[in-house]
Amino acid sequence: MALAGQGKTKATVGYLDIQTTGNQSLAAIVPVEIEGKFLYWWLSSQYLTLRNLSSQDGRDGLNLEMIGNIVCPVPPRKTQRRIARFLDEKTARIDALIEKNRELLNRLAEKRQTLITHAVTKGLRPDVPMKPSGIDWLGDIPAHWEMLPLRRVSRRVATGRTPASANADYFADGVLNWFTPGDFSTSIELHESTRKLTPRTIRDGVCTLYPAGTVFLVGIGATLGKVAVSTTAGSANQQINTILPNKNNDPYFMAYFLHGFRAVVRTISNSNTLGILNQDGTKSLVVLVPPISEQKEVASELRDYDSRGAGVIEKIERSIELLQEYRAALITAAVTGQIEELV
Template structure:
C-alpha cells in the first residue's frame, strides 16, 4: 500500500475548529476530553526507561539527550506513559514541547500524560505531526494559564477543552505515512546542505588560522616564538599580549537602572541572533562610562560564552557585564585584531573556568600572548581576509537561505496536510 497526494477534498466545513481553519466536512470536530484521558499511574520502582520532551525532537529517551540538569536521586513516583500516549511538558507547551511516545517509559511528574480513549480513531504519528504545528501550539498557548509567557502552564482541564478536527483512522495513517516520506526527503536535503555549510565554515576558520599565524608570504624565514603552544613565527614578528595591543572593558550590571525607554542593553542574544534589545538603561545611570557604551563598528567579545568576537553593527547602546568592549591602540589594526581574536578563541579555552558555562577571567584575556606582525602587514592580512572570507560568507548565507526555505516548506506541508488543506489518500 502506498500513499499519494491528490489535491483538495471535495467539501469543507466552516471554521468549527478555529485554530485549524477550514477542515474537510467529514472530519469530526471533537474536544480533546473525548479523545484522551489523563493517565494517572505512577512508577513503583523508578526503574523504567526515562523519557523527556523537547520542542525539537518530541518524546525521546533522556539518555539520548545531552542534558546537564539535576537528576533526582530516585524516579519512584514518576508518571508512567505507554507507547502512543501524548506527552506534554506542562511548563513548555507554549514552545511546542510535546509529542507521542514511541515506547513505554516514565516521565517527569511535571508533564501531562494523555492516553487515547478506546474506540476513538487515533494514530499516534498523526497526532505527533498535528499537535507540533505552529497553529496547534498557538492554540495550546492561548489555553495556557499564567501572567507572562515564560510562566505559562497548560493544565489538563484547559487541554481537554481544545477542539480537534478528527479524521477517520485510515486517513490519519495515510497522512502520517505520507508525511514520514516527504519530511524525511526534506530533512535529508537540509542535512546535506547543513554539512556543506559546515565545510565552508571550516574552510573559513582554516584560512583565518593559517593567515594570522603564518602571514601572507609563506617563504619568509621563521624563528621560535618562545611559547610552546605557539611554535614558530615569521622572524620579523613579535609576541605581544592583548593588553599591549588593545584595552578591554567590561560591560555593566544595570539591574538597578532599568527604564522603559532609554539606552538599549546589548546582551549576547543581540550579538548572536541579531534580535532587538528587551531591556533599557537610564542615561543617568552612575554605572555608565565610555568603556561600556557601544557604538556601531566597535569590537566586542563575550567572555562568558567563548564564542568568536563580533564587530557590532546595531544601534548605539550599552554592554551588559558578560561582554568586553575592545578598543585597539593606534599601532594595532582593528580588522587584524578581529581576525586574530577570532583565531585565538580556541586558545582561550586553556584558561576557561566553570563546568556548565565556561568563561574566562579578564586578566587571562588581557595576558593572552599573540604572534603579532608589523602594522602594515596587519593591514594587508585584514584586507586579504576581508576579501576571501566575505566570499565564503556569501556562499554560507546562500546555503542557509536554502535551508530556511526548506524548513518553511516542511512546516507548511505538515500544516496543510494535517489540517486537511491538502488531501492524502491510500492507494492499494
C-alpha cells in the same frame, strides 16, 4: 507521546517508540480512539498555538487540564493512517535536504576557521623565515612577529555594564547601541544592537560609550569567546569585555586572531561550569603582533573572503528557512484535510 509543558521546549512533541518514563515537565499522552502518529502530526502543527497558551493563574506552563482540553480533528482511521504515512515520508525527505544544507554550512565554517587560523599565525607569504613560538597551540610563527599579552597592545580593556532595568530613562526611546551576546553572529562585525540605551546612561556614568573600532569579546556562557568589531560607537553589558587596540594594532586583525583561537580562549577561562573570562584574564591573553601594515593586509584578505562567502551562506540559510516553512505548511495542510488525495 510526550509533550513538553514548560521552558524553552514548551509545546514540542515527541513520538515514543520505546517504553519510558518522564519527569514532571512532560505530559504523557496515550492514544486510544485515535492513531498515535496522526495525533503526533496534529500536535506538531499546533506548536505556536500551544506555546502561547497559559493557565488562568498566569503561569506560563501547560498543565494537564489545558492539554486535555485540546480539540483535535478525528477523521476515519484509514484517513489518519494515510495522512501519517504521507507526512512520515515527505518530512523525512525534507529533513534530509535540511541536514545536507546544514552540513554544507558546517563545512564552509570549518574551511573559514582553517583559513583564519593559518592567516593570523603564519601570514600570507609562505616563504618568510619562521621561529618557534614556544606555545603548542601557536606552533611556528613568522620570525619578525611579536608575541605580547593583550594588555600591551591595547589602550583599554574594560567590562560592560547593565543599567537598572527599572529605570525607564535608561531604555525608553534609546538610540545608542548596547551590545549583548545575543547580538553576535558569524560576522566579524557588530552593526546594530537589539536593545538601545538613552544618552542619559552615559551622562550618569552608568555605562561607557566605546568608539567604533572597539573589539567586543564575550566573556561568559555558551557563546564565550565570540568576538566582533563594532562599526559604530556603542556600549555593552557585563557579559562582554571590550578591547580598544592601540595605534599599532588593527582591530580586525585582533578580532580574527581571537576568533581563530576561540577554543583556546574558552579553555583558559575560569574552570567552572559556566566558564568566565574576566577582565584580568582578557588582559593576559597572548596575541601575535605583526607589523601594522601586515596586520591590515591579513585583515583585508580575510574580510574580502568573508564578503565573498556571505552571499553563499545567506542563500543556504534561506534555503533552510524555506524548507522549514514548507515542512510546517505541509503538515498543517495534511492534518486539516486540505490535501485532496489524502481525504
